[in-house]
Amino acid sequence: LYQLTMAQGYWKTGARDREGAFHLFFRESPFGGGFAIAAGLAHAAEYLDGLRFDEGDIAYLAGLEGSDGSRLFDPGFLEHLGAMKLECDVDAVAEGTVVFPQEPILRVTGPLVQAQIVETALLNMVNFQTLIATKAARVVAAAGEDAVLEFGLRRAQGIDGGVSAARAAYLGGCAATSNVLAGKLFGIPTEGTHAHSWVMCFDDELSAFQAYAEAMPNNCVFLVDTYDTLQGVKRAAQVGKWLRSRGYDLLGVRLDSGDLGELSRRAREILDAAGLEKAAVLASNDLDEAAIAKLKSEGATIAVWGVGTRLATAYDQPALGGVYKLSAVRRRGQQWQPRLKLSEEPDKVSMPGVLQVRRLRSAEGKLTGDFIYDTEMGIPRGATIVDAVTGVRRSVPVDGEATDLLEPLFRAGKPEGRRPSLEEARKRAQYQLRSLQEGVRRLEGPTRYPVGLEARLHARRDDLVREARRAVAAAKREG
16 A cells, blocks of 8 residues: 555655666575575566556545545546556566575666555565575475475465465476466476375275275375374385286375384385385475485485475565665656665665676686676776675676676566576576585575675765765754
């Protein structure tokens, strides 16, 4: 609602003719890690493509009341909304890009009314999917060469959250999902067999496995812990031999409770002794990157990991904390005027200007650092960047291996450029993660990836902070 009330304020006060530059970014990498994977940008683009207020929207808004019982929204403003079409320029990093704190993931420039209205929708789409894609990347890193399946729909935050989580998890590196709707919508591979209820419907476990094998011989992964796990593995092996005699393979057994490390080793022995070396040991049960890393360090023989609740809900950090901040304003056709938000917390002092991120690579293709610059100021030869945290200065090779991350999505409200597929975004994430130094990828106590400000932007930010604080101090003295 506050986007709409501010938009009406701009419209009523004449600021409707002014333009703003807004940037979407986050302040801390999630999960105590050293990076994030940008996701949700395809959905953000679809939302902007269809940005309209239809008759039903206008009728609803017309019925909202202020504190005095009169209309909250002016009929003229609602007429303006009804005729509105996107006129903004929008630039964003490509989905699957590795990103870091303080860096703009998305930039919106254009009429203040429009650039303000889209704030919450963009944050909702980008924050959540970036969070889940990053969690998935961490889980997949812990699993190493093993496959990770996303199993989180039953515990996800609603149907829409479950679908978005499945998409983001696949982008982040998961091999498949159990969410069939996500499979249909996004082309994600789907995996899944049966639950405990299947076994419990039969008089005994062996009959349950045999019946499932007869019904679905090409999809047999048996859940073996309904009664006694190791006995369940033995019965699964017995049915696995029957499947093989008919030209099918037992794909595996799934462990869902107990000491997963010890049970996996015993299960592997039983399967191998039965000649079922190809059958995999799968595991589920509240897994995340920490649990997987621990099990692997203990010698678990698990080949496939079903990760549900702790992935789809980002269990240990429920929100990314991305923000959308105004950084410059202007009248159409005039120069941008930088704007800055003060804070008692240094990390919350915003950056002024119309910003871009330049990424640097070594000759070996490793990511070596990023710096943020103002597109209006450009980058001088022999540029100096100032570390955003330490204040340390260093020179950077401007003409070397460097790329700007924010790419055009819309120009004057019209789609611009080619939009990558989900598969392309997934491959980009995997490639960029491999390009990071090992210390930055570390799950615990990661090395901080260097992110800085171009020196003139850093100096202007400091000047604006000092000016703003002098103004605050003067106002206090006068007050």
